[in-house]
Amino acid sequence: MAPGIPPFTTPMKKYQKRDFKEDSSSRRLENMSTRIAIHPSHSVVPESDNSDDSSAGNYFDFCSQLKKEVDDIFHSSLNSVVKKSCKCKNRFFLLATSDDAFFKKTHVFLESEGHVSVQPSDFFKREIRSSPLLIIVRNVDIAKHIFEVPHLLELRKSPHVQFAGIDEPEDVVNLTYQELFITGGFVMFDREAIESISSDNINKVWGILKTLCKTGKWKWVLHYRDSRCLKENARLCPKAREKEYLLNKCKEEGLLDILSYHECDLMTRQEPNYLQCLCHQQVQNISARYPVFVSDLKTDCRFEKNGIMTMTVDSFLMGLISKTTNRFV
Ligand SMILES: [Zn+2]
Ligand SMILES: [Zn+2]
Ligand SMILES: [Zn+2]
CATH class of the missing domain: 3.40.50.11490 (Rossmann fold)
Structure with missing residues (x-):
C-alpha cells in the first residue's frame, strides 16, 4: 500500500470545515508555499531539561502565537486571492433539485460575489473552457441527485472543473464547502x-x-x-x-x-x-x-x-x- 494513502473503504467522514479549507487552499495556492514553509519551526524542541515552567510556557506561547500569525497571514491572503478571483469570471453551475428558496438564495449570493452562472449547454464552450467551472450540489442532495448533474462524465474529465458540496449558501465564498470528486x-x-x-x-x-x-x-x-x-x-x-x-x-x-x-x-x-x-x-x-x-x-x-x-x-x-x-x- 502506498504510504499516506488511507484505506479506500474508510466511510465518508463528516468533513471538518476548517481542515478542508486549509487542504484545498494549499492545493490551490501554490504561491503561498513560502509562508506555509514556516510551519517546520513548530517542531523545534525547547531545551526542556533545564527550563522552568515559565520558560516552557513562553516557548509554547511563542509557538502558538507564531502559529496564529502564520494562520492569519495565510487566511487573509487566501481570502484576498479568493475575493480577487471572484472579480474575474468564475463560472458555476448549481444543481437545484426543488423550488426551495435555498437555491435561489445561493444563486443570487454567488452572482453578487462576482461568479457567473452557466447553463449546461455552455459548460464546454471553447473560448471559456479554460476558466474554472464549479459544479455545486447541496450536501443533502448528494446521495439521491448527484448523478443528475448534466454531462457528469465529461465534467469529471475536464481539468478545470471542481465539484463542491454545500450546506449553506455562503459555503463557496467562505471556502467552507466540501470538495467532491477530487x-x-x-x-x-x-x-x-x-x-x-x-x-x-x-x-x-x-x-x-x-x-x-x-x-x-x-x-x-x-x-x-x-x-x-x-x-x-x-x-x-x-x-x-x-x-x-x-x-x-x-x-x-x-x-x-x-x-x-x-x-x-x-x-x-x-x-x-x-x-x-x-x-x-x-x-x-x-x-x-x-x-x-x-x-x-x-x-x-x-x-x-x-x-x-x-x-x-x-x-x-x-x-x-x-x-x-x-x-x-
Ligand atoms: Zn454490488
Ligand atoms: Zn501550523
Ligand atoms: Zn443568475
Missing part, C-alpha cells in the same frame, strides 16, 4: 471479466493502478461473491491458484478491496445491478473522481449518463491512464 477513482470488473481475466492481465491491472496511484487514490473493487468463486476455483486448478495469489498481492498493497457482502452477492440473483452498485460506491467514496466499469458486454448508456466511465477489458488495459490523468498534466 482525485483518483475505483475500478469494478463485471463477473465475466473477472472470471476470464488471465494472470498476465491481473499483473497489468496491478501496474496500471500503481501508476495511477501516483496522482491519486485508486482501487480495484471486487464483489464478495466473485472473490469467493475465485477462491473455490483456486482449490481445483493451478491457473486459478495463480490468479488468486496475484489478487491477494494486490490486496496486500492496498490496491484491491473486496466489497462487503451486499445484495449483489445474493445467490438467488443472476447478476449484480452494476449501475446501482457503482452509484452507491461513488456516494460512499465521494472524493474519488472516477468510477470505472469494465465489461466486455455492451453497457447501456445509463452508465455514462450517471458519470461512470465504461471500458472493455482491452481498452482498460490499453488506455485508462491516458483517459484519466489529463487533470494532472
Whole structure:
C-alpha cells in the first residue's frame, strides 16, 4: 500500500470545515508555499531539561502565537486571492433539485460575489473552457441527485472543473464547502471479466493502478461473491491458484478491496445491478473522481449518463491512464 494513502473503504467522514479549507487552499495556492514553509519551526524542541515552567510556557506561547500569525497571514491572503478571483469570471453551475428558496438564495449570493452562472449547454464552450467551472450540489442532495448533474462524465474529465458540496449558501465564498470528486477513482470488473481475466492481465491491472496511484487514490473493487468463486476455483486448478495469489498481492498493497457482502452477492440473483452498485460506491467514496466499469458486454448508456466511465477489458488495459490523468498534466 502506498504510504499516506488511507484505506479506500474508510466511510465518508463528516468533513471538518476548517481542515478542508486549509487542504484545498494549499492545493490551490501554490504561491503561498513560502509562508506555509514556516510551519517546520513548530517542531523545534525547547531545551526542556533545564527550563522552568515559565520558560516552557513562553516557548509554547511563542509557538502558538507564531502559529496564529502564520494562520492569519495565510487566511487573509487566501481570502484576498479568493475575493480577487471572484472579480474575474468564475463560472458555476448549481444543481437545484426543488423550488426551495435555498437555491435561489445561493444563486443570487454567488452572482453578487462576482461568479457567473452557466447553463449546461455552455459548460464546454471553447473560448471559456479554460476558466474554472464549479459544479455545486447541496450536501443533502448528494446521495439521491448527484448523478443528475448534466454531462457528469465529461465534467469529471475536464481539468478545470471542481465539484463542491454545500450546506449553506455562503459555503463557496467562505471556502467552507466540501470538495467532491477530487482525485483518483475505483475500478469494478463485471463477473465475466473477472472470471476470464488471465494472470498476465491481473499483473497489468496491478501496474496500471500503481501508476495511477501516483496522482491519486485508486482501487480495484471486487464483489464478495466473485472473490469467493475465485477462491473455490483456486482449490481445483493451478491457473486459478495463480490468479488468486496475484489478487491477494494486490490486496496486500492496498490496491484491491473486496466489497462487503451486499445484495449483489445474493445467490438467488443472476447478476449484480452494476449501475446501482457503482452509484452507491461513488456516494460512499465521494472524493474519488472516477468510477470505472469494465465489461466486455455492451453497457447501456445509463452508465455514462450517471458519470461512470465504461471500458472493455482491452481498452482498460490499453488506455485508462491516458483517459484519466489529463487533470494532472
Ligand atoms: Zn501550523
Ligand atoms: Zn443568475
Ligand atoms: Zn454490488
